[in-house]
Every structure is written in C-alpha cells, then in structure tokens.
Amino acid sequence: MKLSKYLKDQDLMPASAAKPPAAPGAPAAKRPLPDGRMAGSPARNAERSTAGRGLSAMPHRAAAASVKSPSIGVAGNAWRHVDVPAPGEEESGFDANPAGIYEAARQMGIPISDNRNLVLENAKACLGTVFSKMLYEQGDSSQDEREMLWPMVKSIAMDIAHIVSDDHNILLYLQRHRVRKERLLWHSLYTAILAMDLARQMKGLDSSIQEIGGAALLHDVGLILHPEGVERLDMDNDPRYQSHVTEGVDMVRKIGAPEHVVRMIHDHHRRLDGLGFPAASEGEEFPMTSQIVAVSNVFEIMVIELSIETQTSKSGAAPANDMHGLLQQYRQAFDDGLLKAMISIVGFYPVGSVVELDNRVIGAVIRQNTDMPLRPIVKVIVDGQGNRPEQEKILDLQQNRLLSVVRTLAYPHESLSGRSGDPAKRGTSALEKPLHEKRSGGLT
C-alpha cells in the first residue's frame, strides 16, 4: 500500500498535505501558527518567496497531460537546475520568534549569521557539564549550585529553540553523532529540538516550551548512572535500562524542577495503549506534554539516529516504506494529532532519505517542501538507466507533479546529513556505504 493512501486511510495525513495543490505561479498559502499569527516574519516570508522565485524563474514547460513519464532521455521536464538555497546560506529561524537580544543586534547592523552548528556544539558541551554536576550533585555541591541547574537547563533549551525553524527542515541542521560516547548528549539535544517544535504546533499545553525542552534535555539523564553505556543494555528486557526512568525522576526532582516537568520524564517511555514502562495504573492520564517528549524520543532514535537496513522480501519485492512501518508500530501509542504534527516536521521522507521515484530515478532528499511533505526536493544519485548524472541534478517534486516517490530505500545516513551546505556533498555515497543495522525490538 502506498504510504500516502495508508496515511489517508488512517487519517494521519497532516492538514497541510491535504490541501489541493496551488495553481502554477500562485504564491504558497501562508500557514497560521497555533496562536493565530502567520508563520514567519515578513522578512522570512519574503525570503521563502525568493527561493520560490528562484524556482519559477527557470523556464518551466507546462506538464501537459500528453507528456509521458519523464526519463533521463526527456530534456526539460525531467531535469531543471533549481537554485535550492543551501541551509547554511539561509537566515536562521531566529526571526520567526526573535529574541530581544537578536532584534537589538539587528538594529545595530550586526549580521545574524547562521551559527546553528556552533549553538549545537556549545549546547552539547553545556549539557555535558550539567549532566556531570547532576551525577555528582550529592557530593560537594551546595544547595545554591543544585538550584542553579534547572535554570541552566532551561537556558540551554532556549538557546537551541532558535534551531527550531518553521520551515521544518530541521534535519538539515542536525549533525550526526561523531563520537559514540556523546550519543546520549546528541540524542537529548535532538529530542529537545523535536519536542519544542512539536510543542509550538500544539494548543492548550500546560507547560511552557522551555519547560518541555528542558524535560526533553533531561529525559534520559538516568542513563548516566550506567557508565557501561546504553548500547550494551537490552532495552526491551533489562531492568537496568528500565530503571533509568525512575532514576532520572529522582535526579531531576533533586535539582528542583517543577513536578509537571518531572512527570514528562517519568512518562517518556509510556504509550497511550498502556504498553511501555513504567506500567500505568488504570485510568492514569498520559498528558499531551508527556506524549510530546515520548514521541520525540522515539522519532529521534528511529528516524535520526538509526538508519534502517534495506530489506527485501523473499520474492525480491521492494521493502515496505519504513516511515509506514514506524507509523503502524506507533499508531496506537500516541495521539493522532501529535503523530500528524510529527510527520509534518520530520517529513514522510526525512532529509537524507534515499528514495526511488516512479521514473526509476534514485535520489537523496535534501529539503522538505513544507506544504507538501510527500513532495520533497531530491538530488539525483542515479538516473533511470542506472547512471550517475554528470552534472548535479535537482528535482523539486512540488514543481514536478508527474514524479512521485514510490519507496524509501534508506533512511538518513551519516553521509547524507553532514553539515556541509553544499548539496553536491550529500547523498553521493548513500549506495556505497553499508547501512546500520536496525535496532531490534520496539521502542516503548
């Protein structure tokens, strides 16, 4: 079953994807933020439309019904060079929710450079310091020092909140884990970024975005009590792994975090269907804020951290789309609206995924089209005849409606989501490097 049909049947299609396609040349409809404001500042909207103008400025040959499925042999319609702005060149998401200090900098003529990676590196270092202090907080640290830790965590959350971009190309800006022993830190940071972006889309939450971000930063803090490392623990059956939840709750309580934050940490492995741990008592609520942290934890591991090994059935048929599998696995675990929102953030085909199009072209997803998550921008790796293109070829599936993704071959791999802003450096080794093994068992 095609993913799009599955999502429609299951009513998981994000509202933005259900909108009818805009007429050619019509400006993209603006999407209101949950509080009613329009997404992005006028400057940012102008910026986005600049990118749009870059696309439509190319000679566009109307996709007449008489044109057959494009292949490499058909010039014009199949291939157009598209000026896709590299992520490093675009202004950051700061101006979507400008902090006062950045407004002041702008007024002083200070360029707001894209320092996302620097912010992430610094946040990682700071979080590591906080973890160390929490690990030893029962030792020599004073009451005052312990009480400073929660404000510090909130500060880290707010610093990385600027990474949350309303164009949902988050995965463009996330680094791969370069050092294995830092995996917990990166996982915590990325979970927090996802959770805060989700929180911005949900209404009526009883915690602030910085509290949700702070809870996400600390959700796995209990694991630091197990220096042997997460990967050696049997996640599904080892009580030492499961104990990290209650251990984390104790640690976070001791630094004075509010009880609703402690609750999010307590719940981060729970599910709506009652599976997961700790076991829920009958009628116990699974608050939306807890679900936000829990679903972000799951998606961070399954989509960002892991690459899923391509598998083929015995008949040699194409493997099922793994986002499909992920949604089937967690359909009963989280609120539908939350899953829809998560899909709209991460994309049906997350940045870095290797996909096959219906003209047999294989490409790497390099950017999402925010209003059409099923139609990303793809860089060609192999053409329909199995050849690598001599020149860089970019396909914007939002512009080229004759093409569609038929399946995902591989999920984001280290080589596909590097920091380089140059699309040419992405995706070229996707089919050369071995994929990571899928982690066994379900995540709850």
Next chain:
Amino acid sequence: MNPRRKVLIMDDDPVVQQLLRKLVESRGAEAVVAANGQEINAILVNGALDYDLFLLDLILPSITGWDILQTLRDKPQTKGKPIIVLTGAVLSGKEREKMLRQVNAVIEKKDFTMREFDRLLDEWLSDAAGEA
C-alpha cells in the same frame, strides 16, 4: 564615561559578543571578550583582573556560570565587582530572586532592550559605581 573602564564579556554567541562589545565601546569603555571556559580560565587565572564590570552568560561551553561566579567571588581582585548575568531562560520569580543574591542584575535575552542595557551600564559602570 571614564575611558579607563574595562568590561569582561563572557558569552559564547558571536552575535551577542558583537552586540555587547559595540554597546560597551560606544560608551568609551574597553571590552574584552571570552567565549568559552578555556578563554575565561586563562583570564581569571593568569590574566590581569582589572575589570570594572563582568557580563556573564549563564551557559558556556565546558564551564557553568556558577563556576565562574564562584571564582569571581573568591578572588580578592574581583570580589565585590558588579556582575550582570545573561540567560536565555525565562526565570520564575523565585529563580530570579535566588540569582540576584549572587549577582547584581539578571538580563533575560528574550526581553533584552538596548535602553534597559544602557540603564544597567549607567548603574554599574558609572564613576560612582566604580568607586563603590
């Protein structure tokens, strides 16, 4: 403004560094910037500590604002000098109150305005403040 006034800016964000440096220098004071724990330690341990005001981001790589506060309070040359903390967090009333027991002023980056920052510089970097 006495041009001899010297301000140490401890912040890892290049945008904030530039902004604070510009604002401090526009008042005729000298601004020195340290971006991380190593640079700060180099100044606090080996450098001259003739600063009149410390601007401190609560979160820095490899060192926390708390550690820096401890050091500033322990050293005779810096003890008693005014400290303004910058934080990206939105603080509760209680958190702000606790922090103000340790420092002279707290700026939340979200609510930063140049007017308010100017007022703080007036308060803590004036000749009167320097002689206090």
